[in-house]
Amino acid sequence: MSTETKLPFDKEYVNSFSKEMGEPAWMTELRVNALDQAESLPMPRPDKTNITKWNFTKFEKHIVASDDYASLNDLPEDVRNLVNLESADQNLYIQRNNRPAYISLSKEVMDKGGVFTDIFTAARDHGELLQKYYMKDGVKVDENKLTALHAALVNGGVFLYVPKNVEITEPIQAVFIHDDKETNLFNHVLVVAEDNSAVTYVENYVSTVDEAEGIFNIVTEVIANANAKVVYGAVDTLAIGTTVYVNRRGVAGRDARIEWALGLMNDGNTVSDNLTNLVGDGSYGDIKTVVVGRGKQTQNFTTTVVHFGKNSEGYILKHGVMKEAATSIFNGIGKIEHGASKSNAEQESRVLMLSEKARGDANPILLIDEDDVTAGHAASVGRVDPLQLYYLMSRGVSQQEAERLVIHGFLAPVVNALPIEGVKKQLTAVIERKVR
Amino acid sequence: MASTLTIKDLHVAIEGKEILKGVNLEIKGGEIHAIMGPNGTGKSTLSSAIMGHPKYEVTQGSVTLDGKDVLEMEVDERARAGLFLAMQYPSEISGVTNADFLRSAINSRREEGEEISLMKFIRKMDSKMEYLEMDLNMAQRYLNEGFSGGEKKRNEILQMMMIEPKFAILDEIDSGLDIDALKVVSKGINEMRGEEFGCLIITHYQRLLNYITPDHVHVMMQGRVVKSGGPELAQRLEAEGYDWIKQELGIEDETVGQEA
Numbered sequence: 001m002s003t004e005t006k007l008p009f010d011k012e013y014v015n016s017f018s019k020e021m022g023e024p025a026w027m028t029e030l031r032v033n034a035l036d037q038a039e040s041l042p043m044p045r046p047d048k049t050n051i052t053k054w055n056f057t058k059f060e061k062h063i064v065a066s067d068d069y070a071s072l073n074d075l076p077e078d079v080r081n082l083v084n085l086e087s088a089d090q091n092l093y094i095q096r097n098n099r100p101a102y103i104s105l106s107k108e109v110m111d112k113g114g115v116f117t118d119i120f121t122a123a124r125d126h127g128e129l130l131q132k133y134y135m136k137d138g139v140k141v142d143e144n145k146l147t148a149l150h151a152a153l154v155n156g157g158v159f160l161y162v163p164k165n166v167e168i169t170e171p172i173q174a175v176f177i178h179d180d181k182e183t184n185l186f187n188h189v190l191v192v193a194e195d196n197s198a199v200t201y202v203e204n205y206v207s208t209v210d211e212a213e214g215i216f217n218i219v220t221e222v223i224a225n226a227n228a229k230v231v232y233g234a235v236d237t238l239a240i241g242t243t244v245y246v247n248r249r250g251v252a253g254r255d256a257r258i259e260w261a262l263g264l265m266n267d268g269n270t271v272s273d274n275l276t277n278l279v280g281d282g283s284y285g286d287i288k289t290v291v292v293g294r295g296k297q298t299q300n301f302t303t304t305v306v307h308f309g310k311n312s313e314g315y316i317l318k319h320g321v322m323k324e325a326a327t328s329i330f331n332g333i334g335k336i337e338h339g340a341s342k343s344n345a346e347q348e349s350r351v352l353m354l355s356e357k358a359r360g361d362a363n364p365i366l367l368i369d370e371d372d373v374t375a376g377h378a379a380s381v382g383r384v385d386p387l388q389l390y391y392l393m394s395r396g397v398s399q400q401e402a403e404r405l406v407i408h409g410f411l412a413p414v415v416n417a418l419p420i421e422g423v424k425k426q427l428t429a430v431i432e433r434k435v436r
Numbered sequence: 437m438a439s440t441l442t443i444k445d446l447h448v449a450i451e452g453k454e455i456l457k458g459v460n461l462e463i464k465g466g467e468i469h470a471i472m473g474p475n476g477t478g479k480s481t482l483s484s485a486i487m488g489h490p491k492y493e494v495t496q497g498s499v500t501l502d503g504k505d506v507l508e509m510e511v512d513e514r515a516r517a518g519l520f521l522a523m524q525y526p527s528e529i530s531g532v533t534n535a536d537f538l539r540s541a542i543n544s545r546r547e548e549g550e551e552i553s554l555m556k557f558i559r560k561m562d563s564k565m566e567y568l569e570m571d572l573n574m575a576q577r578y579l580n581e582g583f584s585g586g587e588k589k590r591n592e593i594l595q596m597m598m599i600e601p602k603f604a605i606l607d608e609i610d611s612g613l614d615i616d617a618l619k620v621v622s623k624g625i626n627e628m629r630g631e632e633f634g635c636l637i638i639t640h641y642q643r644l645l646n647y648i649t650p651d652h653v654h655v656m657m658q659g660r661v662v663k664s665g666g667p668e669l670a671q672r673l674e675a676e677g678y679d680w681i682k683q684e685l686g687i688e689d690e691t692v693g694q695e696a
């Protein structure tokens with residue numbers, strides 16, 4: 001079968017779009033070459049989920065026009081709850097479809113020489129810095145058709161740069177709002193933490209439209225250099241009808257730590273690929289994921305930790321709740337490369353099924369090419385325990401409330417790991433809405 | 437007026453096998469009853485059937501609370517009607533804190549908009565925990581998760597004291613308790629004593645009854661109450677075991693499934 005695809009936007013378009021955005025030559029070139037490659041590269045193949053019929057390549061609009069938000073009070077209700085409306089001194093980026101609609105940078109970040117800006121401004125004003133990391137050690141352009149298409153068509157995103165020896169105490173927050181049904185988003189998030197730095201970044205993808213057929217092709221790269229620490233929280237709540245490819249990648253240097261807390265709550269079909277490369281000796285990766293699937297959506301969650309460095313530690317914890325006729329595959333992969341001695345790869349996947357029609361599979365995979373390591377996995381797919389419900393109900397709570405308690409309890413380990421209180425509350429509310 | 441819990445000719449089967457074969461018992465508010473009996477004679481089955489455990493099927497007889505049909509009610513309705521069961525083996529529920537759960541339980545008895553205030557709840561919980569000599573951090577631990585056997589039992593009594601039921605059935609609340617814990621748990625139960633509170637204590641040991649003097653003592657064998665008496669009955673059982681009752685009644689094997 002040929003993988004040739006006729007793409008909706010051609011070289012001329014990409015070239016002139018890049019120029020119009022004032023991008024440096026290297027980026028224009030990267031886009032144009034990527035478009036070339038996108039034509040022939042194969043689609044990604046998430047294990048056990050067939051996505052050949054999913055539409056990731058045919059769409060009408062590359063950019064939709066959106067207005068800025070004059071003040072935070074103009075934000076949609078759902079978003080207002082996420083952010084601190086009062087603080088003037090905070091790190092907050094709000095993007096409306098493709099448009100950087102609001103940005104605020106704290107005095108702390110400015111004084112310490114940090115960069116936090118939309119991806120277009122980053123390309124214009126911090127071109128050299130961006131070039132050093134953009135689609136180099138994290139996600140590469142030619143990994144598959146979707147990464148190449150992403151590189152060619154990036155039309156949103158942020159760049160966060162933390163210089164050497166800088167610790168940013170306040171969390172950095174980004175909110176990507178989807179409020180136009182015609183939006184197709186190729187969002188690129190690049191987080192670079194230089195040696196001995198530390199930062200917490202939290203993002204939300206929020207649809208305020210009820211239903212839309214848009215394509216979301218999202219790439220995140222987190223580069224944690226020697227002894228840096230990055231805490232990355234995300235809550236995705238994209239609407240039913242959307243088709244989502246979200247590739248979140250981490251690269252940890254010597255003694256670096258990357259901690260992910262991901263609330264994957266999209267209502268559309270989603271491929272979520274989260275991979276952490278533990279490159280340096282003594283590096284550490286911790287991935288916590290919660291998922292609630294409902295309706296007829298099909299989702300694939302593949303979480304991978306690859307150990308290259310000696311004494312590296314990787315922990316994967318995934319909890320999923322499946323209701324109605326939702327289908328989800330949870331692949332957990334711990335890979336220890338030859339030479340990564342004394343490493344430890346642990347993973348746990350738990351799936352709770354709330355209906356007969358729902359499907360959930362947990363596939364733990366350990367690939368180990370080194371003798372002197374430790375590794376472990378646990379996986380289960382089950383239903384709400386009737387004895388637990390009986391116990392709770394015997395104290396007077398209704399069956400519905402008892403189920404709610406059990407489900408929230410089941411998802412708590414990840415929800416509690418989210419670093420911003422507002423985002424944690426919002427995730428709890430989303431879960432509440434979805435499991436009811 | 438004091439409440440009455442009435443059990444009449446109760447027959448209960450589990451997975452098609454009849455375990456209880458006609459239990460009769462009446463407990464009034466203000467009374468403490470103790471049920472004793474050898475292993476496997478149907479004591480936990482009785483308590484589970486009264487509470488509405490999903491695996492137990494009532495095949496005959498009735499359970500009423502002040503004339504209302506308990507067997508018609510769902511488990512949560514029974515609880516809200518005033519029944520409480522301290523289970524022999526309480527469930528563990530991950531991710532749900534003791535405090536959150538108890539607040540839900542209390543609020544389930546109140547109208548919407550009339551929920552207990554957080555301050556009032558915390559004060560009540562703190563004072564009950566102190567009374568039961570529990571570590572206050574237990575309020576924020578996940579419900580029974582990783583609790584020791586004794587801690588679980590104490591936590592059941594804490595729940596009882598917070599919920600203040602009309603009738604509590606305590607299934608082997610004394611099992612696995614050290615002597616200090618036994619005293620504390622007894623103190624909690626005695627604290628509840630009053631006209632508004634009736635209690636059915638299932639136990640194997642007289643030592644609990646040294647702290648809580650029962651008004652009535654019953655002996656179960658073969659899925660029935662085979663003998664009833666006052667506190668002296670428990671003392672005699674402690675001293676002499678069950679053989680004399682078996683002889684008196686001509687019972688060879690006291691477990692269920694055996695006929696007299």
Ligand SMILES: Nc1ncnc2c1ncn2[C@@H]1O[C@H](COP(=O)(O)OP(=O)(O)OP(=O)(O)O)[C@@H](O)[C@H]1O
Pocket residue numbers: 450451453455473474475476477478479480481482491691692
């Ligand atoms: N799920 C079950 N399937 C089959 N038999 C059961 C089941 N549960 C209980 N039984 C049987 O019912 C009988 C009574 O059990 P029950 O738990 O009521 O005894 P008990 O008097 O509480 O004993 P103990 O003092 O040991 O707690 C026992 O013979 C037991 O094996």
Ligand SMILES: [Mg+2]
Pocket residue numbers: 479480481524607608
């Ligand atoms: Mg028992």
